[in-house]
Amino acid sequence: MNVLPKGVRHIPQRLDRQEQEALVDRIRECVARAPLFAPKMPRTGKPLSVRMTNCGELGWVADEGGYRYQPHHPVTGDAWPEMPHELLNLWQEVSGYDAPPEACLVNFYSETAKMGLHQDRDEDDFDAPVVSVSLGDDCLFRVGERVRGGRTTSIRLRSGDVVVLGGEGRLSYHGVDRIYPATSTLLKNGGRINLTLRRVTKPSAT
Numbered sequence: 001m002n003v004l005p006k007g008v009r010h011i012p013q014r015l016d017r018q019e020q021e022a023l024v025d026r027i028r029e030c031v032a033r034a035p036l037f038a039p040k041m042p043r044t045g046k047p048l049s050v051r052m053t054n055c056g057e058l059g060w061v062a063d064e065g066g067y068r069y070q071p072h073h074p075v076t077g078d079a080w081p082e083m084p085h086e087l088l089n090l091w092q093e094v095s096g097y098d099a100p101p102e103a104c105l106v107n108f109y110s111e112t113a114k115m116g117l118h119q120d121r122d123e124d125d126f127d128a129p130v131v132s133v134s135l136g137d138d139c140l141f142r143v144g145e146r147v148r149g150g151r152t153t154s155i156r157l158r159s160g161d162v163v164v165l166g167g168e169g170r171l172s173y174h175g176v177d178r179i180y181p182a183t184s185t186l187l188k189n190g191g192r193i194n195l196t197l198r199r200v201t202k203p204s205a206t
């Protein structure tokens with residue numbers, strides 16, 4: 001039995017096919033304005049295997065300068081596209097948090113991409129959860145404790161699944177071990193899209 005760490009909630013099939021298709025359309029619009037870029041690990045400059053972009057007031061970027069949130073695209077310098085209303089609604093329904101998300105990180109995984117175990121901790125507000133949406137091919141998602149090297153559990157995430165890392169699970173280590181190619185017909189060219197909605201600043205400080 002896969003027992004998820006406390007505070008980690010997996011909501012299988014939270015979005016139906018129509019909702020998933022609508023989101024893919026919104027994401028394509030975002031990518032048309034804010035092209036995918038290749039993030040790099042800060043110290044080594046080594047590229048991550050995902051390509052990414054953002055929407056919302058703030059976007060997460062990674063390069064030789066570090067990991068950070070910024071209001072503009074690292075290549076074009078333009079403001080990020082607006083957060084689609086579908087995602088604002090989803091946040092309202094599943095986050096249990098009053099203030100809206102400020103950032104939506106869009107990760108594109110090719111068949112061979114993965115993401116190493118990490119914590120999401122570049123936000124000032126850990127009271128708000130991180131809400132993640134899976135679209136396209138299945139993946140093997142691993143989630144564990146708040147310490148590196150702790151016990152981990154693996155679950156398969158499918159298109160339309162939502163995961164909420166909140167409360168005690170907010171700083172859980174997590175990552176993507178692999179993509180299962182050709183397991184979904186949602187994305188014409190295959191692969192997986194993951195959206196993570198985050199509150200970056202504390203509401204009282206804005």
Ligand SMILES: O=C(O)CCC(=O)C(=O)O
Nearest residue numbers: 105107120132176194196
């Ligand atoms: O792709 C996923 O399911 C997780 C993505 C993630 O952990 C992140 O972008 O911080």
Ligand SMILES: [Fe+2]
Nearest residue numbers: 118119120174
């Ligand atoms: Fe993460």
